[in-house]
Amino acid sequence: MSEKKREDSWNDEHDQLLAEVVLSHIRSSSTQLAAFEEAASKINRTAAACGFRWNKDIRKKYDNEIQLAKQNRLSYKQKSAQKEIKQVATISSVSLSADIPVEQSISYNEALHKIIKIANEQMQKYDELLQENIKLREENNELKSQKQQASPETLAQEDLDAFLQIMKRAKGLTHV
Template sequence: MDRKDKWTAEDDSFLAETVLRHIQCGNSQLMAFEQASVRLNRTSAACGFRWNSELRKQYENAIRRAKQERLQHKKGQAHGQPDIVITRGEPQHAPSDESPLRAVSQYIEELEEKVKEQQAEIARLKEKLHQERPELLVSEDLHHLMKILKHARDLGFLEKAN
């Protein structure tokens, strides 16, 4: 009996590309699992389990190279990073006509990741602000209540006060 949620070769390839890109950029594998989980419509735990139980061994050389590239980049020795297409086991250089599209796609994914990080930072700062200045929380709640009441008036559920 086949499972509906069986991992495909495309799923594995995308997961491997994502993890290797995060390793190369110095991000955690957990961040890679989170990012991959959205596109693969799976939990980050499922992505992590798949990577650690099935894929990691197949990509040992690629992991080693990604770590070396990260170290070279940190040392300022890397002048440019070639686009890499991940296939089972070994990365290969991408054809030049795919490079611009691949670069744009990777740039968009990096921007999306930065947006998530900044949203998390905003939430953390809001929480800190509410802890330090709880009176602002009441003011914010009052503001939301006033917006709800205005909307109710606009819809005709409440009469305007004279």
């Protein structure tokens, strides 16, 4: 009897595509889950199916490539970090304000002065908000105090109204 092959079985082309996508994601410091989702959309399968296939069958065949991809990822991270360091080092040539043209270079002291000025403005706004918060808390406490000191007649009327509402609800439940 001949062996039947499923229509939706994995083929070499699907395996190869899945491997390429996963290795690409490893190199770029992305997650394997993201790789499985990308591969799934390309080969019309679920991300779970891609993950299962990768972990069960394909990963073993690509040990060397995975190690190379991880090494590439480390060098990619190092290059990115070096690039960021260079950008930070050139901050003196960047304009921190719209009133200074980008072409005009500002010194480290000028940049620091602008940062301190912005920080002082933010501290002033924080203090204003803090004062407003204190004022609102005092108002809230005062209103709570007034409510607690309400006349007994007012409280009795509120209690009576609440009781009557409860009785109406109960009566409505018994007629259902």
